[in-house]
Amino acid sequence: MRSGNGDCVLSSAVVRRKRHLAGLVVLAALCAAPRARAQDTRDPAAAEELFRQGRVASEQQDFNTACAKFRESNRLDPAVGTVFNIADCEEKLGRLATSWTLFQEVVQRLPPADNRRAIAEQRASKLEPRVPKLSIRLAHSDRADVTVRRDGVSLGTASLDTPLPVDPGDHVVIVEAPGTRAAEFHARVAEGEHAVIDVTVGDSLPATEQGGVGMSANPGATGAIGATPGPNHTAAYVVGGVGVVGLVTGAIAGALVLSKKSTVNADCVGKQCTQAGLDAANSGKTLGVVTSVGLITGAVGLGAATYLFVSAPAPAENARSGAYLVGIRAKW
DSSP states (O other), X not given: OBOTTSOBOOOHHHHHHHHHHHHHHHHXXXXXXXXXXHHHHOOHHHHHHHHHHHHHHHHTTOHHHHHHHHHHHHHXXXXXXXXXXXXXXXXXXXOHHHHHHHHHHHHHHSOTTOXXXXXXXXXXXXXXXXXXXEEEEEOSOOOSSOEEEETTEEEOGGGTTSOEEOOSEEEEEEEEOTTBOOEEEEEEXXXXXXXXXXXXXXXXXXXXXXXXXXXXXXXXXXOSTTOOOOHHHHHHHHHHHHHHHHHHHHHHHHHHHHHHHHHHHHHEETTEEOHHHHHHHHHHHHHHHHHHHHHHHHHHHHHHHHHHHHTSOOOOOOOOOOOOOOOOBOOO
Protein backbone atom coordinates (compact mmCIF):
# COMPACT_ATOMS: atom_id res chain seq x y z
CA MET A 1 0.00 0.00 0.00
CA ARG A 2 1.08 3.62 -0.41
CA SER A 3 1.11 6.44 2.13
CA GLY A 4 -0.34 9.89 1.55
CA ASN A 5 2.97 11.31 0.35
CA GLY A 6 3.35 8.63 -2.30
CA ASP A 7 6.18 6.67 -0.66
CA CYS A 8 5.92 2.91 -0.74
CA VAL A 9 5.50 1.36 2.72
CA LEU A 10 5.45 -2.32 3.55
CA SER A 11 2.26 -3.39 5.34
CA SER A 12 2.53 -5.48 8.48
CA ALA A 13 1.34 -8.65 6.75
CA VAL A 14 3.67 -8.23 3.76
CA VAL A 15 6.63 -7.39 5.98
CA ARG A 16 6.03 -10.48 8.10
CA ARG A 17 5.85 -12.73 5.04
CA LYS A 18 8.96 -11.19 3.50
CA ARG A 19 10.69 -11.29 6.84
CA HIS A 20 10.31 -15.07 7.03
CA LEU A 21 11.76 -15.50 3.54
CA ALA A 22 14.66 -13.20 4.34
CA GLY A 23 15.20 -15.06 7.59
CA LEU A 24 15.68 -18.29 5.63
CA VAL A 25 18.31 -16.63 3.45
CA VAL A 26 20.18 -15.26 6.45
CA LEU A 27 19.95 -18.61 8.23
CA ALA A 28 21.44 -20.39 5.22
CA ALA A 29 24.31 -17.93 5.12
CA LEU A 30 25.09 -18.56 8.77
CA CYS A 31 25.03 -22.35 8.62
CA ALA A 32 28.81 -22.41 8.84
CA ALA A 33 28.67 -20.94 12.35
CA PRO A 34 28.88 -23.36 15.27
CA ARG A 35 25.52 -24.97 15.93
CA ALA A 36 25.69 -24.44 19.68
CA ARG A 37 26.37 -20.74 19.23
CA ALA A 38 23.40 -20.35 16.90
CA GLN A 39 21.14 -22.06 19.41
CA ASP A 40 22.39 -19.77 22.18
CA THR A 41 21.78 -16.51 20.30
CA ARG A 42 18.66 -17.19 18.20
CA ASP A 43 15.06 -17.22 19.32
CA PRO A 44 12.78 -16.93 16.26
CA ALA A 45 9.56 -17.11 18.28
CA ALA A 46 10.57 -14.25 20.56
CA ALA A 47 11.86 -12.30 17.57
CA GLU A 48 8.51 -12.66 15.80
CA GLU A 49 6.59 -11.41 18.85
CA LEU A 50 8.95 -8.46 19.32
CA PHE A 51 8.58 -7.62 15.63
CA ARG A 52 4.79 -7.62 16.01
CA GLN A 53 5.01 -5.35 19.05
CA GLY A 54 7.32 -3.04 17.13
CA ARG A 55 4.80 -2.71 14.31
CA VAL A 56 2.04 -1.87 16.80
CA ALA A 57 4.22 0.79 18.46
CA SER A 58 5.12 2.23 15.07
CA GLU A 59 1.47 2.50 14.07
CA GLN A 60 0.86 4.34 17.35
CA GLN A 61 3.69 6.80 16.52
CA ASP A 62 5.75 5.53 19.46
CA PHE A 63 8.94 5.27 17.45
CA ASN A 64 11.34 5.01 20.38
CA THR A 65 9.58 1.85 21.54
CA ALA A 66 9.28 0.60 17.96
CA CYS A 67 13.02 0.95 17.32
CA ALA A 68 13.87 -0.84 20.57
CA LYS A 69 11.53 -3.74 19.73
CA PHE A 70 12.82 -4.06 16.18
CA ARG A 71 16.46 -4.01 17.26
CA GLU A 72 15.91 -6.72 19.86
CA SER A 73 13.94 -8.78 17.33
CA ASN A 74 16.80 -8.47 14.85
CA ARG A 75 19.32 -9.48 17.50
CA LEU A 76 17.39 -12.65 18.30
CA ASP A 77 16.71 -13.54 14.67
CA PRO A 78 18.33 -11.29 12.02
CA ALA A 79 16.11 -10.52 9.02
CA VAL A 80 16.20 -7.94 6.23
CA GLY A 81 12.56 -7.00 6.80
CA THR A 82 13.37 -6.10 10.40
CA VAL A 83 16.31 -3.93 9.34
CA PHE A 84 13.98 -2.13 6.92
CA ASN A 85 11.60 -1.32 9.78
CA ILE A 86 14.47 -0.15 12.01
CA ALA A 87 15.54 2.21 9.23
CA ASP A 88 11.99 3.50 8.90
CA CYS A 89 11.56 4.35 12.61
CA GLU A 90 15.08 5.83 12.85
CA GLU A 91 14.08 8.25 10.10
CA LYS A 92 10.93 9.15 12.03
CA LEU A 93 13.12 9.93 15.07
CA GLY A 94 15.31 12.24 12.98
CA ARG A 95 18.41 10.04 13.03
CA LEU A 96 18.91 10.49 9.31
CA ALA A 97 22.46 9.16 8.92
CA THR A 98 21.55 6.02 10.87
CA SER A 99 18.41 5.51 8.79
CA TRP A 100 20.24 6.12 5.51
CA THR A 101 22.93 3.58 6.47
CA LEU A 102 20.33 0.92 7.30
CA PHE A 103 18.41 1.43 4.05
CA GLN A 104 21.74 1.03 2.23
CA GLU A 105 22.28 -2.22 4.14
CA VAL A 106 18.88 -3.51 3.00
CA VAL A 107 19.80 -2.69 -0.62
CA GLN A 108 23.09 -4.56 -0.33
CA ARG A 109 21.54 -7.64 1.26
CA LEU A 110 18.61 -8.09 -1.14
CA PRO A 111 18.86 -9.51 -4.68
CA PRO A 112 17.88 -7.23 -7.59
CA ALA A 113 14.65 -9.17 -8.21
CA ASP A 114 13.31 -8.48 -4.69
CA ASN A 115 10.81 -5.60 -4.86
CA ARG A 116 11.87 -4.43 -1.39
CA ARG A 117 15.26 -3.49 -2.80
CA ALA A 118 13.72 -0.84 -5.05
CA ILE A 119 11.76 0.57 -2.09
CA ALA A 120 14.91 0.73 0.06
CA GLU A 121 16.85 2.38 -2.78
CA GLN A 122 14.15 5.02 -3.13
CA ARG A 123 14.09 5.74 0.61
CA ALA A 124 17.91 5.98 0.78
CA SER A 125 17.99 8.24 -2.27
CA LYS A 126 15.48 10.66 -0.72
CA LEU A 127 17.37 10.66 2.59
CA GLU A 128 20.86 11.28 1.19
CA PRO A 129 20.57 15.06 0.57
CA ARG A 130 19.06 15.49 4.05
CA VAL A 131 21.91 13.71 5.87
CA PRO A 132 24.30 16.24 7.47
CA LYS A 133 28.05 15.81 7.26
CA LEU A 134 30.73 16.86 9.70
CA SER A 135 34.41 17.31 8.89
CA ILE A 136 36.95 17.38 11.74
CA ARG A 137 40.17 19.30 11.14
CA LEU A 138 43.05 18.70 13.55
CA ALA A 139 45.09 21.90 13.53
CA HIS A 140 48.71 22.56 14.47
CA SER A 141 49.75 19.02 15.29
CA ASP A 142 52.24 16.74 13.57
CA ARG A 143 52.15 14.25 16.42
CA ALA A 144 51.39 10.62 15.61
CA ASP A 145 50.11 9.79 19.11
CA VAL A 146 46.98 11.98 19.02
CA THR A 147 43.61 10.28 19.56
CA VAL A 148 40.46 11.91 18.16
CA ARG A 149 37.05 10.58 19.20
CA ARG A 150 33.68 11.75 17.89
CA ASP A 151 30.73 10.74 20.05
CA GLY A 152 32.88 8.03 21.62
CA VAL A 153 34.08 6.59 18.30
CA SER A 154 37.83 6.75 17.60
CA LEU A 155 38.66 8.27 14.23
CA GLY A 156 41.78 7.34 12.29
CA THR A 157 43.88 9.79 10.29
CA ALA A 158 41.96 8.98 7.11
CA SER A 159 38.71 10.09 8.77
CA LEU A 160 40.04 13.55 9.63
CA ASP A 161 39.41 16.53 7.33
CA THR A 162 36.80 14.39 5.57
CA PRO A 163 33.04 15.08 5.50
CA LEU A 164 31.43 12.11 7.23
CA PRO A 165 27.66 11.48 7.61
CA VAL A 166 26.26 12.17 11.08
CA ASP A 167 22.81 12.42 12.59
CA PRO A 168 21.47 15.95 13.05
CA GLY A 169 22.04 17.45 16.49
CA ASP A 170 24.89 17.87 18.95
CA HIS A 171 28.20 16.06 18.59
CA VAL A 172 31.20 15.90 20.92
CA VAL A 173 34.80 15.62 19.73
CA ILE A 174 37.55 14.81 22.24
CA VAL A 175 41.26 15.17 21.42
CA GLU A 176 43.79 13.39 23.63
CA ALA A 177 47.57 13.00 23.55
CA PRO A 178 50.12 11.83 26.14
CA GLY A 179 51.29 14.67 28.37
CA THR A 180 48.37 16.97 27.51
CA ARG A 181 44.97 17.79 28.90
CA ALA A 182 42.00 16.26 27.10
CA ALA A 183 40.39 18.91 24.88
CA GLU A 184 36.65 18.69 24.26
CA PHE A 185 34.84 20.40 21.38
CA HIS A 186 31.13 20.67 20.56
CA ALA A 187 29.36 21.00 17.23
CA ARG A 188 25.67 21.25 16.40
CA VAL A 189 24.82 20.16 12.87
CA ALA A 190 21.46 20.77 11.23
CA GLU A 191 19.67 18.61 8.65
CA GLY A 192 21.39 18.85 5.27
CA GLU A 193 24.26 20.95 6.64
CA HIS A 194 27.91 20.35 5.80
CA ALA A 195 29.95 21.64 8.73
CA VAL A 196 33.60 21.82 9.70
CA ILE A 197 34.96 21.85 13.24
CA ASP A 198 38.56 22.79 13.99
CA VAL A 199 40.14 20.93 16.91
CA THR A 200 43.55 21.07 18.55
CA VAL A 201 45.60 19.15 21.08
CA GLY A 202 45.05 20.41 24.63
CA ASP A 203 47.52 22.31 26.79
CA SER A 204 50.56 20.49 28.13
CA LEU A 205 50.27 19.08 31.64
CA PRO A 206 52.60 20.46 34.33
CA ALA A 207 55.64 18.30 35.00
CA THR A 208 54.24 17.36 38.41
CA GLU A 209 51.15 15.85 36.72
CA GLN A 210 53.04 13.81 34.17
CA GLY A 211 54.16 10.27 34.97
CA GLY A 212 57.27 10.74 32.86
CA VAL A 213 60.66 9.04 32.99
CA GLY A 214 62.66 9.80 36.10
CA MET A 215 59.84 11.64 37.91
CA SER A 216 56.74 10.86 39.86
CA ALA A 217 53.74 12.96 40.87
CA ASN A 218 53.95 11.33 44.30
CA PRO A 219 57.45 10.95 45.80
CA GLY A 220 56.45 7.66 47.37
CA ALA A 221 54.61 6.30 44.33
CA THR A 222 55.83 3.74 41.87
CA GLY A 223 54.32 1.80 39.01
CA ALA A 224 54.87 4.16 36.09
CA ILE A 225 57.45 3.04 33.55
CA GLY A 226 60.79 4.64 34.41
CA ALA A 227 59.47 6.25 37.62
CA THR A 228 61.86 6.72 40.54
CA PRO A 229 61.12 4.24 43.35
CA GLY A 230 59.81 5.74 46.61
CA PRO A 231 61.48 5.33 50.03
CA ASN A 232 59.39 2.30 50.96
CA HIS A 233 60.40 0.45 47.83
CA THR A 234 64.08 1.32 48.27
CA ALA A 235 64.04 0.00 51.82
CA ALA A 236 62.22 -3.11 50.62
CA TYR A 237 64.95 -3.82 48.08
CA VAL A 238 67.72 -3.36 50.70
CA VAL A 239 66.05 -5.51 53.36
CA GLY A 240 65.09 -8.09 50.77
CA GLY A 241 68.70 -8.29 49.61
CA VAL A 242 69.84 -8.93 53.17
CA GLY A 243 67.21 -11.65 53.47
CA VAL A 244 68.37 -13.36 50.29
CA VAL A 245 72.02 -13.28 51.45
CA GLY A 246 70.96 -14.79 54.78
CA LEU A 247 69.11 -17.64 53.11
CA VAL A 248 72.01 -18.39 50.76
CA THR A 249 74.50 -18.32 53.66
CA GLY A 250 72.29 -20.60 55.75
CA ALA A 251 71.89 -23.04 52.88
CA ILE A 252 75.62 -23.24 52.21
CA ALA A 253 76.44 -23.62 55.92
CA GLY A 254 73.80 -26.33 56.21
CA ALA A 255 75.39 -28.27 53.36
CA LEU A 256 78.78 -28.03 55.08
CA VAL A 257 77.26 -29.25 58.35
CA LEU A 258 76.07 -32.39 56.57
CA SER A 259 79.58 -32.88 55.14
CA LYS A 260 81.21 -32.51 58.58
CA LYS A 261 78.67 -34.91 60.07
CA SER A 262 79.64 -37.60 57.58
CA THR A 263 83.31 -37.11 58.55
CA VAL A 264 82.47 -37.44 62.27
CA ASN A 265 80.52 -40.63 61.58
CA ALA A 266 83.49 -42.07 59.69
CA ASP A 267 86.25 -41.07 62.18
CA CYS A 268 84.55 -41.50 65.53
CA VAL A 269 83.61 -44.73 67.33
CA GLY A 270 81.59 -44.04 70.44
CA LYS A 271 83.47 -41.24 72.26
CA GLN A 272 86.80 -42.04 70.62
CA CYS A 273 87.63 -39.84 67.60
CA THR A 274 90.63 -39.25 65.44
CA GLN A 275 91.99 -35.72 65.11
CA ALA A 276 90.09 -35.36 61.82
CA GLY A 277 86.87 -36.40 63.57
CA LEU A 278 87.41 -33.90 66.41
CA ASP A 279 88.10 -31.08 63.94
CA ALA A 280 84.96 -31.99 61.94
CA ALA A 281 82.83 -32.02 65.10
CA ASN A 282 84.03 -28.56 66.19
CA SER A 283 83.51 -27.13 62.71
CA GLY A 284 80.06 -28.67 62.55
CA LYS A 285 78.97 -26.91 65.74
CA THR A 286 80.14 -23.53 64.40
CA LEU A 287 78.50 -24.11 61.02
CA GLY A 288 75.28 -25.15 62.73
CA VAL A 289 75.07 -21.76 64.42
CA VAL A 290 75.78 -20.03 61.10
CA THR A 291 73.04 -22.08 59.44
CA SER A 292 70.44 -21.15 62.05
CA VAL A 293 71.35 -17.43 62.01
CA GLY A 294 71.35 -17.32 58.20
CA LEU A 295 67.99 -18.98 57.79
CA ILE A 296 66.36 -16.83 60.47
CA THR A 297 67.87 -13.65 58.99
CA GLY A 298 66.67 -14.64 55.52
CA ALA A 299 63.12 -15.35 56.64
CA VAL A 300 62.84 -12.11 58.64
CA GLY A 301 64.42 -10.05 55.85
CA LEU A 302 62.14 -11.35 53.12
CA GLY A 303 59.07 -10.91 55.34
CA ALA A 304 60.01 -7.31 56.13
CA ALA A 305 60.74 -6.57 52.46
CA THR A 306 57.36 -7.92 51.42
CA TYR A 307 55.61 -5.71 53.99
CA LEU A 308 57.50 -2.58 52.89
CA PHE A 309 56.80 -3.24 49.23
CA VAL A 310 53.08 -3.90 49.68
CA SER A 311 52.59 -0.91 52.01
CA ALA A 312 54.11 1.58 49.55
CA PRO A 313 51.68 4.34 48.43
CA ALA A 314 49.83 3.82 45.15
CA PRO A 315 50.94 5.90 42.14
CA ALA A 316 49.29 9.27 41.81
CA GLU A 317 46.87 9.45 38.92
CA ASN A 318 47.63 11.84 36.09
CA ALA A 319 45.23 14.75 36.21
CA ARG A 320 43.06 15.31 33.19
CA SER A 321 40.68 18.14 32.44
CA GLY A 322 37.21 18.15 31.00
CA ALA A 323 35.75 20.37 28.32
CA TYR A 324 37.26 23.79 27.90
CA LEU A 325 37.20 24.62 24.20
CA VAL A 326 34.30 25.10 21.82
CA GLY A 327 34.80 24.31 18.16
CA ILE A 328 34.00 26.68 15.31
CA ARG A 329 31.74 25.36 12.56
CA ALA A 330 31.90 26.56 8.99
CA LYS A 331 29.19 25.93 6.41
CA TRP A 332 30.24 24.82 2.96
